[in-house]
Amino acid sequence: MSEKFFISTAIPYVNAKPHIGFALELAQADFIARYKRSHGKDVFFVTGTDDNALKNVQAAEDAGLPVEKFVHDQAKRFKELAEKLNISNDYFIETSIDPKHIEGAQKLWKAAGKDIYKKEYAGLYCVGCEEFKTEKELVNGRCNEHPDRDLVKVSEENYFFKLSSYEKKLKELIKSDKLKIVPESRKNEMLSFIESGLEDFSVSRSVERARGWGIPVPEDDSQIQYVWFDALSNYINSLDYANKSEKFENYWENAEEIVHVIGKGISRFHAIYWPAMLLSAGVRLPDTVFVHGYVTIDNQKMSKSLGNVIDPVTLIEKYGTDAVRYFLTRHINPFEDSDFSEERLAEAYQADLANGLGNFASRVSTLAAEAGELTSSKVDGQIESEIENARKNIENAVSQFRIHEAVAAAWNLIHFGDGYIDKKKPWESKDKKVIFDLVVLLDNIASLVAPVVPNAADKITSAINWKDKDRISVKKIEALFPRLE
Template sequence: MTRRFYVTTPIYYVNGAPHIGHAYTSIAADVMARFHRLSGHDVFFLTGTDEHGQKVEQAAQNAGVEPKAFADKVAADFRNMADAMDISYDAFIRTTEPHHIASAQALWKKVAENDAIYLGAYEGWYALRDECFYGEDELIAGPDGQKLAPTGAPVEWVKEPSYFFRLSAFQDRLLELYEQNPDFLGPHGARNEIISFVKQGLRDLSISRTSFRWGIPVPGDEQHVMYVWFDALANYLSALGYPDASSPRMAYWPASLHLVGKDIARFHAVYWPAFLMAAGIELPRKVFANGWWTIEGQKMSKSLGNVVDPRDLVQEFSLDTVRFFLLREVPFGGDSDLSRKALMTRNNVELANDLGNLAQRTLSLVARNCGGIVPEQGARTEEDAKLLGQVSLLPDLLALQLDRCALTDALEEVWKVIRACNAYIDHQAPWALRKTDPDRMADVLRVLLDALRGIATLLQPFMPRSMAQMLDQLGVTEGERVFAALSQPLPAGRQLPAPQGIFPRYADPEPV
């Protein structure tokens, strides 16, 4: 039976424009989706936009437009960003779509039927920026003594009627979930924070508001709109057709992986599984929280004017250079810094030099000395077998790394082999063998072609466009690019196109 893999990004909040942090999570999810497709798995990849809530209502008012018109414009911008970053999503959900509204209401009814929702009155500290309520013990003091959320967001005292979710009733079940499923939540730091938060004691959660109207009406009481996070988290089910059990997409549930930013780990690792437990729905397999990006060592903020639109980076550098850098620079799950110098260095050293130069040298030698034709597989020396053995291990090594969301480590596994290939070509010196042992030269070049084929095949999820170019130059047909095809050698005698450079080098312009 074909393995199913359901991966999601968070749905991005439309109170502002897309930035590099949104692109980062989307690219990571895209790598996961592409890797599993190339592994022969049945993949469903979901992204989209979160469009309700007080912040969106206020942003629309400030822009002088209706909330739906405002959401339409920003949602289109997020879809454009995803397309510009070559995100291979299967569905782009918007929480203003009628089917999502009906699905979120169905989930509410199911939770309510199981006596996990009750009507009360809320009085407490609310951070509009976070769309989150905080207890007095969670607040911190600001520079002028005002109360702030632990995220630094301003808070205000809110008092209004509210429906509550019996979150406190799920504390023990959540702790049991984390204990019995250590891989449910990652990375390690986020897991520890969540467990500590739950162990401190969970209070029932306010899940409706009456002070604004831009939201999904609560079933049976339209004076209330749903708390934006109850609405938003339901998207992972509504995109599959919930509550219609006959929907073909429901076969993808439970989700294999929710990729989220670390600032929203609590919502996905505490509230979401508790909602699902209350509804009697199977839980997702894994939630993984990636870190934040600073820009040239500074926190990204509108006031500093350093918010980076990933599309601007792609205009200046190649798309695959940007994708590679974001996933290569810092271990996935940690915080990262984006600097032009670091981006150019990664490109020039690892893409242009290590990989690009290796491919260019190999293909140029084949063109010049073998008539551009793939040589026969010859007798293999111990060095040949060692190198090709390293290549043959890559599919399983990458699968293991990606199963634990170690995208940076997965790239390092490939780069170990690329470095080994460079040492091999330098040591074997096929340019010298042309005069002394042309048969051995052909054998060496064939080993390098086979190694490059494996490398380029496995790097497709990370750099789909440039690896498509490399596979074209290696004579690998469209049908030979899945991982299973690596078990079959490329036919000897295949004519290769003229080699061309794939990775340009970048340098800052000289000062005038």
């Protein structure tokens, strides 16, 4: 039985259209999911939407729509983005309507019951973060992530979760990498947050403040679960935690590895709150939290108010799915904030896709199609070792979530192929052995680029017909990436 691998993206709020930052997260997680599958892992990959946030309610009010309708319509856009990006998720969870999620969030609440208590509380709440802020976190009296939003003074009786009890345990787990936070800079951030002292956090709000929207607290109909408490449980609920399903046993409790892919703004929830909730409930912890940076525009965070939001769907329509996936994984640093510009996307398209992969596939397949059936008992040693080398470099990069380097390593093999073909000049020599070797190289390149550009990889693979392990015929591959006008 093959080993099980669980991977998730975060579930975004649906108050606005999906932006390119979420497309980045989808592309990164999908790269890893496809890579793991190609290495024989049995993968469960989940993405979805966080429907129960207060800011979704406010956005619905602004749009003049009932919350259910607004949220569900918005969720469709996220689902559609995943489809347009050719994301290979096994499940899409919508937290306001998925019965497995609602049941699971309530079960987790009960399972963590020994750490949940009621108290009177007053504090400043950021609706943007859906989080209470302490004085020391404020910058000029405002939320660092949402300086243009007013904080809301809240004072009411809420349920609290005893996060303070898990301080020592969490520190140990993160320090020892049993709960691995990638990159190291985020790990250190989490450790210093723990060292500053963990305070119990509120896990519910009054029905009035939640406007009646969200998942009820079990056995207390005056309270709604704090949106993060319910949202975080989506990961296990996608596997039907509530009913201890076989899927949950296989892909969570007994998984070889569990990875969450998230943006830097929510690392505390995933590296601290979520593991503490699981510890309390006696559920296995994730292994790795991979934290990516933000996609910025002219070094500024994208925001509706700045009017600089990039719509990934427009880019997909203009450049194609593979091109957007390629740019996001190769040219956006997986750990740091990275600037996006359409100009750079167009340049990368031309240089690496049209003139790179597309041109190489076209040259090799044209030669091979003209040559007819090709046979050889042995592949050129240099080609074999270059392929081996690329595989090792990719494996090493993926193991550290250095996705950009993994993609670059695959493209280095294409550069090698370009050099090889120029040196051997098979269009003059008509040397069938050389052409055979180039087809083997192209076939391997297709498998290595498949996690990034699955459509192009499919087209290459289906043009190469292996009649036997040493006999091939090839169909000409038409322009995979037509040159831009």
